[in-house]
Amino acid sequence: MDSFTALLDGFASALTPQNLLFALIGCLLGTILGILPGIGSTAGMAILIPLTLTMDPASAIIMLAAIFYGGAYGGTITSVLLNIPGEGESAITCIDGYQMTLRGRAGAALATAGIGSFIGGTIATLALVVAAKPLSELGLRIGPPEFFSLVLIGLALLVGLVGRSVLKGVISACLGLLIAMVGIDPVMGLPRFTFDQPHFFDGISYVPVLVGIFGLGELLATSGGAAPKPTAPTLRQLLPTRTDLRRAAPAIGRGASIGTVIGLIPGVSSAISSLLAYSTEKKISRHRTELGSGAIEGVAAPETANNSHSNAAFIPLFTLGIPASPAIAVLMGAFLQNGLTPGPQLFTEAPDLVWTVIASLFVGNLLLLVLNVPMVGLWTRILAIPYSVLRAVIFAFIVIGSYAVNNSVIDIYVMVFFGIVGFVFRQVHLPLAPLVLTLILGPFIESALRESLQISQGDFGIFVDRPLSLVFLLVALAILAASVLSAGLKRKAGLPTDAEV
Amino acid sequence: MNRAPRALTLAGIGLACLSLAACSQSGTTTAAGDYPAKPIELVIGYEAGGPTDIGARMLAKELEDKLDATITVVNKPAANSQVAYTALTQAKPDGYTMAATTFPSAIMTVLDESRGASYERDSFAPVALQVIDPTAVAVAPDSDIKTPKDLVEAAKAKPGKLRATTTGVASNEHFALVSLKEVSGAELAPVHFADGSTAATTAFLGGNTDVLLTNVSDLQPLAESGKVRIVGVMDAERAESLPDVPTFKESGYDVEISSSRGYAFPAGTPDEVVDEMSTAIGEIMEDPAFQKKMTDAGLAPSYLDADEYSAYWDDTEKTFGDLFPLVKADS
Numbered sequence: 001m002d003s004f005t006a007l008l009d010g011f012a013s014a015l016t017p018q019n020l021l022f023a024l025i026g027c028l029l030g031t032i033l034g035i036l037p038g039i040g041s042t043a044g045m046a047i048l049i050p051l052t053l054t055m056d057p058a059s060a061i062i063m064l065a066a067i068f069y070g071g072a073y074g075g076t077i078t079s080v081l082l083n084i085p086g087e088g089e090s091a092i093t094c095i096d097g098y099q100m101t102l103r104g105r106a107g108a109a110l111a112t113a114g115i116g117s118f119i120g121g122t123i124a125t126l127a128l129v130v131a132a133k134p135l136s137e138l139g140l141r142i143g144p145p146e147f148f149s150l151v152l153i154g155l156a157l158l159v160g161l162v163g164r165s166v167l168k169g170v171i172s173a174c175l176g177l178l179i180a181m182v183g184i185d186p187v188m189g190l191p192r193f194t195f196d197q198p199h200f201f202d203g204i205s206y207v208p209v210l211v212g213i214f215g216l217g218e219l220l221a222t223s224g225g226a227a228p229k230p231t232a233p234t235l236r237q238l239l240p241t242r243t244d245l246r247r248a249a250p251a252i253g254r255g256a257s258i259g260t261v262i263g264l265i266p267g268v269s270s271a272i273s274s275l276l277a278y279s280t281e282k283k284i285s286r287h288r289t290e291l292g293s294g295a296i297e298g299v300a301a302p303e304t305a306n307n308s309h310s311n312a313a314f315i316p317l318f319t320l321g322i323p324a325s326p327a328i329a330v331l332m333g334a335f336l337q338n339g340l341t342p343g344p345q346l347f348t349e350a351p352d353l354v355w356t357v358i359a360s361l362f363v364g365n366l367l368l369l370v371l372n373v374p375m376v377g378l379w380t381r382i383l384a385i386p387y388s389v390l391r392a393v394i395f396a397f398i399v400i401g402s403y404a405v406n407n408s409v410i411d412i413y414v415m416v417f418f419g420i421v422g423f424v425f426r427q428v429h430l431p432l433a434p435l436v437l438t439l440i441l442g443p444f445i446e447s448a449l450r451e452s453l454q455i456s457q458g459d460f461g462i463f464v465d466r467p468l469s470l471v472f473l474l475v476a477l478a479i480l481a482a483s484v485l486s487a488g489l490k491r492k493a494g495l496p497t498d499a500e501v
Numbered sequence: 502m503n504r505a506p507r508a509l510t511l512a513g514i515g516l517a518c519l520s521l522a523a524c525s526q527s528g529t530t531t532a533a534g535d536y537p538a539k540p541i542e543l544v545i546g547y548e549a550g551g552p553t554d555i556g557a558r559m560l561a562k563e564l565e566d567k568l569d570a571t572i573t574v575v576n577k578p579a580a581n582s583q584v585a586y587t588a589l590t591q592a593k594p595d596g597y598t599m600a601a602t603t604f605p606s607a608i609m610t611v612l613d614e615s616r617g618a619s620y621e622r623d624s625f626a627p628v629a630l631q632v633i634d635p636t637a638v639a640v641a642p643d644s645d646i647k648t649p650k651d652l653v654e655a656a657k658a659k660p661g662k663l664r665a666t667t668t669g670v671a672s673n674e675h676f677a678l679v680s681l682k683e684v685s686g687a688e689l690a691p692v693h694f695a696d697g698s699t700a701a702t703t704a705f706l707g708g709n710t711d712v713l714l715t716n717v718s719d720l721q722p723l724a725e726s727g728k729v730r731i732v733g734v735m736d737a738e739r740a741e742s743l744p745d746v747p748t749f750k751e752s753g754y755d756v757e758i759s760s761s762r763g764y765a766f767p768a769g770t771p772d773e774v775v776d777e778m779s780t781a782i783g784e785i786m787e788d789p790a791f792q793k794k795m796t797d798a799g800l801a802p803s804y805l806d807a808d809e810y811s812a813y814w815d816d817t818e819k820t821f822g823d824l825f826p827l828v829k830a831d832s
Contacts, residue, residue, distance in 0.1 A: 042548070042549065042550055043548070043549040043550070043576070045550065046548075046549035046550030046554060046555075046558075047549060047558075049550075049555070049558075050558055050559065050562050053794075139703075140703065140706050140707040140708075141707060142707070143703075143704050143707045143708070143709040144704060144709060145709075184580075184695075186669070186670075186693060186695035187670065187693055187695075187832065188670065188832055189613070189615075189669070189670030189671055189829075189832050190615050191615060191616065196617050198579065198580040198583040198584050198587060198616065198617075198618075199579050199580065199584055200580075201579065201580030201581070201583060201616070202578075202579050202580055202581075265703075266699055266700070266702075266703040267696055267699050267700045267703060316703075320706065320726075320728070321722045321723065321726060321728075322699060322702060322703055322706075323699055324699070326548060326550060327550075329550060329551070329699070330549075330550035333550060333555050333798060336797055336798050336799055337555075337794065337797055337798045338797075339797050341721075341722045341725060342722070343722050343723075343725070343726040344726050345725060345726050406576075406577060406578055406579055406584075407575055407576060407577050408577065408579070408584070447694075447695060447696060447700075450693075451692060451693070451694060451700075451704065454664070454690070454691070454692040454693065455664060455692055455704075455709050455710065457661075457662075457664075457690060
């Protein structure tokens with residue numbers, strides 16, 4: 001059967017009232033879980049799986065999938081409105097999203113994130129329908145050496161994030177890397193900087209760190225009184241203006257491509273997609289100098305990227321039977337418990353189900369848009385709460401969120417510690433973006449480097465012998481060279497270089 | 502569809518459970534006779550949704566009916582379960598705190614002194630074993646290696662050149678490689694994927710390593726879709742799901758390495774409480790419907806009662822203890 005006729009049949013069954021209802025419940029649940037920091041959609045799905053066993057397999061999987069991508073959107077709401085990243089993937093959105101909120105433009109930020117997520121998710125799902133097989137081969141071609149070089153591109157883009165003072169940017173980036181070094185060494189198996197606390201053997205969880213730096217840091221910084229406080233947008237400010245949309249469009253396009261490609265690589269977190277998308281905007285957007293001070297691109301690009309990443313992660317699941325992320329692994333568990341083994345054979349064994357699920361991805365993304373854009377007004381009402389009351393609520397919220405990550409009190413201390421760090425950063429004007437980037441990329445760089453060297457048995461040539469890896473390395477070099485050159489030229493002309501983040 | 506409203510209610514209950522999940526229980530001890538008289542906390546040292554968690558949650562649901570008790574599942578995903586084991590062994594031994602215990606983690610965290618574990622073998626009162634998942638070896642479908650013997654010979658021809666995946670230093674795959682070298686002299690080069698079997702499998706399918714080592718349950722879907730050829734299983738007997746695949750043992754290499762998942766109370770828990778729980782788990786696991794549920798989820802049901810599990814624990818500790826110095830020297 002031709003894919004498109006199969007897809008049409010899929011739509012017919014995805015659009016039955018029952019399946020539509022479950023997609024809607026899933027989107028709502030996912031959004032709520034995403035709003036609660038610490039309790040991710042992954043845990044929510046895992047807890048709901050036993051309950052779905054009594055349901056029709058298609059409805060169960062549709063609901064769980066909807067929770068999964070609904071969660072990606074929920075995290076945005078707290079990032080933008082309260083400067084609390086619910087998940088790693090929306091951490092970078094805090095930077096410009098919260099600046100927009102301070103200027104009363106929260107509505108535009110949320111609506112743009114919703115539109116971007118919809119477009120990103122739809123593009124990734126289209127890729128799944130049209131070219132799942134070749135794309136999954138591409139995903140497999142990105143082994144540890146290629147991934148290492150790809151991440152180096154991310155680090156090279158860091159130069160763009162560093163801002164006016166290179167020294168301050170490097171301090172911030174190094175601190176992020178240092179935090180990322182905590183934990184058991186992946187090759188020698190020995191604990192590093194763990195203070196003999198088993199809690200830190202897997203490294204410091206980055207949600208409490210980010211929640212502390214952004215959320216608590218902001219609370220402390222605004223306690224002085226003079227600092228700007230968020231204001232609720234007026235009705236007219238709820239929707240993005242025509243200028244917003246024109247500026248967001250290219251960012252959404254770039255975000256969707258980045259998310260779709262990175263999402264193909266099994267085991268890579270969607271936080272990486274949003275970080276790369278943000279860094280790319282910082283480097284090539286026409287309004288790059290405004291990024292960091294509330295530019296719409298800074299919300300549109302990462303939010304589009306993380307949603308297209310989430311949807312692209314279905315490609316390795318359906319074509320190879322590999323769960324590309326912890327959330328997808330849970331979803332794979334749902335398939336298995338319904339007696340279905342994900343993988344290419346699923347298209348022949350249960351084509352109806354597969355195409356129904358794929359069609360529901362389109363439907364779900366649309367539902368998310370329809371659900372969330374009208375709700376922007378509701379969410380932004382939160383800001384109408386007097387700030388003195390709101391900050392108490394935020395504090396309770398970030399303490400519970402930090403605890404919920406591992407059900408551990410230690411994470412609350414970690415959050416408080418990094419709250420103070422975040423406060424100091426704001427006082428001495430250190431940029432936060434480089435820290436977020438290296439904190440999240442750090443463990444990936446390390447394991448990719450060391451796995452590559454084990455594969456090559458110690459030969460660094462592996463990074464240049466492999467064509468794809470070589471291409472990535474050259475791109476990283478070109479970015480570095482261009483940054484150095486343009487900074488030099490600007491300095492000569494007496495112009496300020498990139499703005500502070 | 503009359504199923505929908507019921508499922509909806511269930512989803513609603515699920516939402517309520519989510520909000521309750523963070524709250525843990527505490528209270529006073531009661532006599533063993535009316536056990537269980539209050540909610541039981543089940544600590545899981547891995548993330549919600551992982552294989553240990555899925556198996557434990559399935560069992561917890563049945564146990565609630567069987568024991569007429571509430572079971573609160575608490576995930577403490579850190580340090581390969583070391584945080585969960587520390588919490589368990591420091592809990593009151595009254596039968597109201599139980600943990601999922603997995604091998605090699607419960608053994609390896611004790612053996613490795615650099616981890617500074619605060620517990621040892623005798624800090625646990627084993628209750629029952631639920632799952633044994635043997636380690637198996639796979640290669641690319643077009644590889645010349647077809648049997649365990651081929652693998653050993655290929656490795657001997659190029660010592661230390663054949664690259665094999667593990668899921669980290671001192672993982673069961675790492676123990677398997679060291680054990681194989683001990684009995685056959687075949688030296689494979691380990692590539693450690695500390696992020697787990699997904700990363701290892703992806704790297705193998707992308708042609709970055711020659712050999713894939715992982716649990717039988719993970720390999721099965723890959724073998725079914727023709728992506729890998731399974732060379733051999735490292736168990737005493739052939740896997741029920743793979744009747745045509747030989748064991749290493751029958752090929753003359755005495756290598757038996759598995760990962761396994763069971764449950765334990767803290768040491769000092771009254772025997773009658775341990776027995777009651779152990780028997781309840783045994784009865785649940787005899788139910789063919791429950792066995793089918795587990796098999797569908799890729800978990801091989803292998804029940805051992807409290808005494809058998811204790812003996813298995815001691816045996817496994819001995820095997821891993823003998824290999825541990827070699828594993829450390831290899832990393």
